[in-house]
Amino acid sequence: MTKAAQDTSIKYRDVPLFKGIALENLDALLFCMRSYVHSYKKGEHIRLRSERGQHVGIVLKGTVHMLKTDVWGNDTLLTYMSEGEIFGESLSALQEEDSYVTFVSSTATEVLFLSFDKAIHVCKNRCVFHYQLIENLFDLIGRKNRQLMEKIEVTSQSSLREKILAYLSMQAQKQNSRYITLSLSRTDMAQFLCTNRSAMTRELSNLREQGIIDFDKNTFVLKK
Numbered sequence: 527m528t529k530a531a532q533d534t535s536i537k538y539r540d541v542p543l544f545k546g547i548a549l550e551n552l553d554a555l556l557f558c559m560r561s562y563v564h565s566y567k568k569g570e571h572i573r574l575r576s577e578r579g580q581h582v583g584i585v586l587k588g589t590v591h592m593l594k595t596d597v598w599g600n601d602t603l604l605t606y607m608s609e610g611e612i613f614g615e616s617l618s619a620l621q622e623e624d625s626y627v628t629f630v631s632s633t634a635t636e637v638l639f640l641s642f643d644k645a646i647h648v649c650k651n652r653c654v655f656h657y658q659l660i661e662n663l664f665d666l667i668g669r670k671n672r673q674l675m676e677k678i679e680v681t682s683q684s685s686l687r688e689k690i691l692a693y694l695s696m697q698a699q700k701q702n703s704r705y706i707t708l709s710l711s712r713t714d715m716a717q718f719l720c721t722n723r724s725a726m727t728r729e730l731s732n733l734r735e736q737g738i739i740d741f742d743k744n745t746f747v748l749k750k
Contacts (some may be wrong), residue, residue, distance in 0.1 A: 538638070542610050543662050548612045551655040552588055558649060559640040560658070566631040574614040574629070574639075581639040582615045582663075588635030589709060603717040605673045606632070608709060612666050615642070632714065681720050686729050689719045694739065694748055704748040711744075 527572075538556070541547055547555060563586065566572060572590060574581050583590070590607045604627065607613045613629055645663060648656050677695055683689045694713075697706045708715065716723040733739045740747045 528608075537586075540610070541584055541638075543612060543659065543666060545662050546658045547655045549587075551653070554653070555655055555659065556640075558653075559644050561638060561640050563636060563638050564596075564647075566635045566637065568631060568633050568635075570631050570635075572629040572631060572635075572637060580642045581615050582642050582645065583629070584638040584640070585609050585611050586636040588631055588633040590635060590637070591630045591714070592630045593630055594626075595628065601717065602720065603714060605670070605677055606710065606714070606718075612670070615663065615667050615670070627722070677718070679692050680718075686719070686721055686725060687733070689721070689731055690726065690733065693719060694746060698748050706746050706748070708744045708746065 536541065538544055538552055544552060544555070566588075575582060585607050587609060589718055590613055592604045592606065592613060593601045595601050615658055633637060648660070680692045680696065682742060683692050694706070697708060698704055701707070709717060712727065713723055716726045730739070730741065734741065737749055739749060
């Protein structure tokens with residue numbers, strides 16, 4: 527393995543999609559997957575279909591939002607992907623145009639793209655590490671489905687207060703602590719909860735006054 531290839535492999539070895547794949551095999555795998563990396567500024571749209579075919583994306587840096595826009599132009603934040611997470615795999619599997627939803631970089635973002643067709647079909651060499659990749663891919667798809675179910679669980683609550691508390695409780699369980707840090711801004715959080723920012727801000731203040739939570743910027747404490 528060349529020094530450049532080794533540096534590339536080391537960069538990606540902590541990505542969950544490549545779990546269990548030896549460092550010396552990563553470069554060959556990335557070549558086989560027709561991988562490439564692209565950087566985005568905050569607010570840029572990310573396309574998964576290009577002249578190279580349909581791709582899935584892996585967030586190497588930053589955060590990507592999955593948005594659904596209605597006929598009036600209002601966006602709903604369906605879910606969001608942080609470093610190491612994949613996106614676009616469901617649309618690729620369905621062979622649908624990615625215009626059904628849009629993917630937008632919410633910060634300066636770097637994405638690794640892999641050919642979806644190459645990822646799910648083993649090449650003629652039948653490399654063991656390719657089977658590992660497929661296993662990892664389906665595990666990540668399962669996790670994404672769980673994220674979408676969590677979204678339904680939160681937004682199905684009957685009141686804004688219950689939505690906020692359900693979301694904060696879910697984050698506390700994930701972080702295994704009542705002291706949590708949220709990755710969403712206030713605007714993004716309101717969008718995720720399907721409400722407006724002003725109403726959410728008022729409810730957060732009410733919850734703090736009642737001693738149920740406390741917060742400073744994106745750090746929250748669940749007290750009761």
